[in-house]
Structure formats: C-alpha cells, structure tokens
Amino acid sequence: MNIVVLVKQVPDSGLERNLRQDDKTVDRDAGNLVIGELDEYAIEEALKLKEAHGGEVTVLTVGPEKATETIRKALSMGPDKAVHVSDPAIHGSDTVATSAIIAAALGKLEYDLVIAGAESTDGQTGALPAMLSERLGIAQLTGARKLTVDGDKLTTIERQTDDGYEVIEATTPAIVSVWDTINEPRYPSFKGIMQAKKKPVETYSLSDLGVSADQVGLDSAWSEVLEFSGRPPKGAGVKVPDEGDGGSKLVEFLATQKIV
Amino acid sequence: MAEVLVVVEHSGGAAKKITSELLTAARALGEPSAVVFGAAGDADKLKDTLGEYGAQKIYAAESADVTDYLVAPRAEVLAGLVKQASPAAVLLASTTDGKEIAGRLAVKIESGFLTGVTELAADGTATQVVFAGAVIVKSKVTKGTPILTIATNAVTAEPAAATPSVEAVEVSVSDAAKKAKVADRVSEKKSSRPELTEASIVVSGGRGVGSAENFALIEGLADSLGAAVGASRAAVDSDFYPPPHQFQVGQTGKTVSPNLYVAVGISGAIQHRAGMQTSKTIVAINKDEEAPIFELADFGVVGDLFKVVPQATEAINARKG
Structure with missing residues (x-):
C-alpha cells in the first residue's frame, strides 16, 4: 500500500502570529516555523499502515525553500521519501490554487491513500482534502478519528461529528484526513533523524507539474484580504482572591451581567 | 433582489x-x-x-x-x-x-x-x-x-x-x-445538555479538575446554568471527559463563542484560547493567580475550585429557588 502524506510548514501556533503588512499574507518570517500539528498524526497513521501492509510512504509539501526543514522533520519520523513543490510564483496562493498544485503533484505519484491533517493550524480552512477529492475524483474519507484498511481496497473511517461519529466506507484510491484523536505520533529516533538527511527529496517547479504560474499566487487568488488588525485587548477584568466567598462573588458578577 | x-x-x-x-x-x-x-x-x-x-x-x-x-x-x-x-x-x-x-x-x-x-x-x-x-x-x-x-x-x-x-x-x-458511503451514524451523546458549539453558556474543566469523577462538579455548575460542558485538551488527554472530540474546546477541538464561558481549572494555553477567545463574557476559576486565562477573564476568582465551584452552583440554584 503506497501512501502520500501531505504536510505543511506553518508558524508555531504557540507563539504570536500575524499577517504581513506589505501583502497581507501569513507572516512566515516572524517566529518559529514548524510542521503542522495534525500532520504528525497523518504521518503516524501512514507509518502504521505501512508496517501492517507494506508499501512506501511519501511526504508531499508545497512551500518555499525553507520548507525543507519541515520535510526533514517529517522524514525523521520514518517515511521513505519526499516531494517538495517549490516555486516563487506560488507565494500568496489561496486554497483553491493550492489544491490545484497538490492535485497536479499527486498526478505524478502512485498512491492508494493520501493522508492529511483535517486542517492546518494557520489557515484552518479545513477544506483542502475535500477539494483534492473533488479535483482527483477519488473518495473523500475526512475527519477521521479511526482508520481501518480491510484487505487492500476497502477503507473505513470513523468521522467525528458533533455528538458522535459516522462510519464512512470507500475503496482506494482515497484521501483521508485525520484529527489528533486518531493516534499518538512517535518521536523521531536519533537513527531516524540521521537517516532523514539521506532520504531522497524530489523538487518540482510549477512547470514540472504543468501548472501555469498565472493561475496561482496572490494576484490570481479568488478572494482578497482587504484589511486586518490585532484583536483589541480585552479591558482589564476583575480578579478577586477567594476568601471563602469566591463562589458567591462570582454569582453576584453573573447577576450584574443579567446571566443569572 | x-x-x-x-x-x-x-x-x-x-x-x-x-x-x-x-x-x-x-x-x-x-x-x-x-x-x-x-x-x-x-x-x-x-x-x-x-x-x-x-x-x-x-x-x-x-x-x-x-x-x-x-x-x-x-x-x-x-x-x-x-x-x-x-x-x-x-x-x-x-x-x-x-x-x-x-x-x-x-x-x-x-x-x-x-x-x-x-x-x-x-x-x-x-x-x-x-x-x-x-x-x-x-x-x-x-x-x-x-x-x-x-x-x-x-x-x-x-x-x-x-x-x-x-x-x-x-x-x-x-x-x-x-464514492464515500455513510454506512452508519452513531450518537455518543450522553446527556440532554445543549450542544457545545450552539450553547449560549459553556462551562469547561481543565487539568485542575484532577479526575474524571471530579468532572461531576463541572456538570453540576453547567446544569445550574443550563450550560454545555467542555474540556481543555489537557483534560481530555488525561481522559477526564471522554469522548475527546465531542467536548474538547481549543485549536484542535471545537471553537465556541457563547455569551458566557466559564473556565474552571484551565490555565489558558494558546491551544485552549484559540477555541474560546471570542466568547462574550469570560469567567475563570484557578488557584494560580498568574494563569494566563485571567488575562481574558472579565471576572476571575483566584482560589480552590473544589470550594468555589460548589458554592457558585449552590448560589445559582438558590436564586432559581
């Protein structure tokens, strides 16, 4: 079973993040860049399937040159190789264009499953896996907290819903997206980190993929950021120490807000 | 038009x-x-x-x-x-x-x-x-x-x-x-409380609640307010309130924006704030007065949740009396 895992380099969600003043895209120069949080769960799920069924795990990312760090981090967990789509024209692409680029890159690869995180920690659109399903005409098995591959074709997930889950079935090829409820990602071993440096990374430009540069990037985006601002800080609240009446004081506050 | x-x-x-x-x-x-x-x-x-x-x-x-x-x-x-x-x-x-x-x-x-x-x-x-x-x-x-x-x-x-x-x-x-068939739909709803993302009041518990049993305190406060129950990632990772995805509020969980959000024993890490920051009124109970959740709170009580929560629950129920 051959699996492609989608990963994305994102600004660390534990630090302050912002958009760039000049072109209003995500600021990738401030702060720390890390692998998307849910991507690690996607990699873990792919590695578990490889251990059970054999095959190869390929990491695929679209991003600037420095996304190489994220590729090495991903490979250190255990995937076999990576594909890096990088082209200056990609900067500022919206989800629609990004999905077209990834779909074109997947067209160059052989896979039974594509696995991704359910959403990125920066854009949080949560629609990219569904859009790839739409573009590639493969089944969409998204929002999984559990993935089962039966034989070599039938794939079943438990898709998280507000009050439970749905059991969704499809045959491969399919695209799966996962939440952090699905597994516990492994830590890269020292050996894994050393090996990652030698694993093959293939780089594609847009022209390698047959994607025209004027269909992607900021100027071709189908939506536009008009303006942005920091969320105004909340006015200082009241903080009281509990002197035996903390609960009552809290309820008095709720009463002033007409909540109780 | x-x-x-x-x-x-x-x-x-x-x-x-x-x-x-x-x-x-x-x-x-x-x-x-x-x-x-x-x-x-x-x-x-x-x-x-x-x-x-x-x-x-x-x-x-x-x-x-x-x-x-x-x-x-x-x-x-x-x-x-x-x-x-x-x-x-x-x-x-x-x-x-x-x-x-x-x-x-x-x-x-x-x-x-x-x-x-x-x-x-x-x-x-x-x-x-x-x-x-x-x-x-x-x-x-x-x-x-x-x-x-x-x-x-x-x-x-x-x-x-x-x-x-x-x-x-x-x-x-x-x-x-x-190509993707819905073979079954399973509800794991375990109470008649409102759905988390729809609720106008949410009471969430965090690591400070300490155990699954202690979450009864959170449920008690929630029920006095007619609220939904939520949990921080630390709490769901410790299995205090399963199933995780149904109740987790935060970056990788649900985003809520209720009229009132009550954070109990939650420090307020970014992971959590991402899911509740736009709530209209925020109330926090935490024993650590330096907890970042207080930066967001309109009203905060620095104290032992095991004392503050039962007292608040009782006072609310008494008002309804």
Whole structure:
C-alpha cells in the first residue's frame, strides 16, 4: 500500500502570529516555523499502515525553500521519501490554487491513500482534502478519528461529528484526513533523524507539474484580504482572591451581567 | 433582489440554531432561499422556522442519494442550483461538512470561498477571526459566486417573517460523487445538555479538575446554568471527559463563542484560547493567580475550585429557588 502524506510548514501556533503588512499574507518570517500539528498524526497513521501492509510512504509539501526543514522533520519520523513543490510564483496562493498544485503533484505519484491533517493550524480552512477529492475524483474519507484498511481496497473511517461519529466506507484510491484523536505520533529516533538527511527529496517547479504560474499566487487568488488588525485587548477584568466567598462573588458578577 | 442560497443545518427536520443565524446573515445580501438536504418530508417540517427567519423559497433536495454519501452529492446539487438561480452568494454553516461542501463547490463553480465568517456586510465584506483569536481579517471574494461559511453564535438571529414556497429539486447524483458511503451514524451523546458549539453558556474543566469523577462538579455548575460542558485538551488527554472530540474546546477541538464561558481549572494555553477567545463574557476559576486565562477573564476568582465551584452552583440554584 503506497501512501502520500501531505504536510505543511506553518508558524508555531504557540507563539504570536500575524499577517504581513506589505501583502497581507501569513507572516512566515516572524517566529518559529514548524510542521503542522495534525500532520504528525497523518504521518503516524501512514507509518502504521505501512508496517501492517507494506508499501512506501511519501511526504508531499508545497512551500518555499525553507520548507525543507519541515520535510526533514517529517522524514525523521520514518517515511521513505519526499516531494517538495517549490516555486516563487506560488507565494500568496489561496486554497483553491493550492489544491490545484497538490492535485497536479499527486498526478505524478502512485498512491492508494493520501493522508492529511483535517486542517492546518494557520489557515484552518479545513477544506483542502475535500477539494483534492473533488479535483482527483477519488473518495473523500475526512475527519477521521479511526482508520481501518480491510484487505487492500476497502477503507473505513470513523468521522467525528458533533455528538458522535459516522462510519464512512470507500475503496482506494482515497484521501483521508485525520484529527489528533486518531493516534499518538512517535518521536523521531536519533537513527531516524540521521537517516532523514539521506532520504531522497524530489523538487518540482510549477512547470514540472504543468501548472501555469498565472493561475496561482496572490494576484490570481479568488478572494482578497482587504484589511486586518490585532484583536483589541480585552479591558482589564476583575480578579478577586477567594476568601471563602469566591463562589458567591462570582454569582453576584453573573447577576450584574443579567446571566443569572 | 437576487437570491442567496442558504444551506439548512438540521437534524431530521428540526432546524439547528445556526440556520436562523445563516438566514439572518443572508438577508444582508439578498433574498434568502433555503436549501434543505434530507429525507422526504424534512422541508415541510422546516418550513415554519425557515419562513420565520425570512426564507422566501425552499429548495427541497430530499433523496437518499444526498443523505447516504459524504458531502460530495450536496456540492453537486448546489452547483446545479447556482447555475439555475444565479444567486448573489451561497451561505453554509462553518461546520466540517459545511466547509468541505464549500471547498468542493468552489472548485466546481470556479468561485472564491471564505470560511469561519463572523460578520457579513451588505457589500460582501466578510470578517474572520484568525490565529487563535489574535487577528481580525476583513476579506472579500473576488471571483464568481461568493461561497461563505458562517461561524456559529457569531450572528444574532433576527426574525423576519416570510411565507416560503417549496420547490422540489430533482436530485440526480453522479457516480463520482457516491464514492464515500455513510454506512452508519452513531450518537455518543450522553446527556440532554445543549450542544457545545450552539450553547449560549459553556462551562469547561481543565487539568485542575484532577479526575474524571471530579468532572461531576463541572456538570453540576453547567446544569445550574443550563450550560454545555467542555474540556481543555489537557483534560481530555488525561481522559477526564471522554469522548475527546465531542467536548474538547481549543485549536484542535471545537471553537465556541457563547455569551458566557466559564473556565474552571484551565490555565489558558494558546491551544485552549484559540477555541474560546471570542466568547462574550469570560469567567475563570484557578488557584494560580498568574494563569494566563485571567488575562481574558472579565471576572476571575483566584482560589480552590473544589470550594468555589460548589458554592457558585449552590448560589445559582438558590436564586432559581
């Protein structure tokens, strides 16, 4: 079973993040860049399937040159190789264009499953896996907290819903997206980190993929950021120490807000 | 005035709260036409509620071909309706399904889309809150028919009575859209408390609650307020309140925006703040006076939750007395 895992380099969600003043895209120069949080769960799920069924795990990312760090981090967990789509024209692409680029890159690869995180920690659109399903005409098995591959074709997930889950079935090829409820990602071993440096990374430009540069990037985006601002800080609240009446004081506050 | 397609969120013909919010938001852009995906008869059951919030028309797409497969058939039917009605915009709830339908539809009809919209202006400018609530962005779709998914509890629903006509949609779904079959739907709901993302009050417990048994305290406070129960990631990772995804509030869990959010024994890491920062009033109980949650709290009690919570619960119940 051959699996492609989608990963994305994102600004660390534990630090302050912002958009760039000049072109209003995500600021990738401030702060720390890390692998998307849910991507690690996607990699873990792919590695578990490889251990059970054999095959190869390929990491695929679209991003600037420095996304190489994220590729090495991903490979250190255990995937076999990576594909890096990088082209200056990609900067500022919206989800629609990004999905077209990834779909074109997947067209160059052989896979039974594509696995991704359910959403990125920066854009949080949560629609990219569904859009790839739409573009590639493969089944969409998204929002999984559990993935089962039966034989070599039938794939079943438990898709998280507000009050439970749905059991969704499809045959491969399919695209799966996962939440952090699905597994516990492994830590890269020292050996894994050393090996990652030698694993093959293939780089594609847009022209390698047959994607025209004027269909992607900021100027071709189908939506536009008009303006942005920091969320105004909340006015200082009241903080009281509990002197035996903390609960009552809290309820008095709720009463002033007409909540109780 | 142009139509605005509004995809109705409902459960067996009972409208969810977000539906009235979507119809209200849609009225800023044009005349709302509700689109009902469901089983035969659902549109009729929904008609009164949809009319109450201004739906001029209801498209009833009632077919097993729509309900038995994941997402794709709904995007296909919507694409057909967009072609037929040339709407000013398509509005959906910013749920997992809603965002995925939006993405598929955007590819199909070559239109831009925006998710998690908290405010929608008459000129189509959409406000989004990003980066764990730190940044407010105003954006606009610049190509095709704008597709917008609206966050729950962001728009205040306002009635505007109308008498909608019901138009049955002939549903014909391609085989390509039937590749992911819904084999079963399982509810793990364990109480009659309101659904987390819809609730107007949420009481959440964190690591400080200490154990699964102690979550009874959180439930007690929640019930005194008629609130939903939530949990921080630290609490669900420790198995204090399973199943995790149903109750986790935060970056990788649910985003809530209630009138009142009560954080109990939660330090307020960014992971958590991302999911509750836009709540209108925030109250925190924590024994650590340096806990970052107090930076967000309108009212904070520095103290032992095992003393403060029972006292608060009792005081609220006494008021109702």
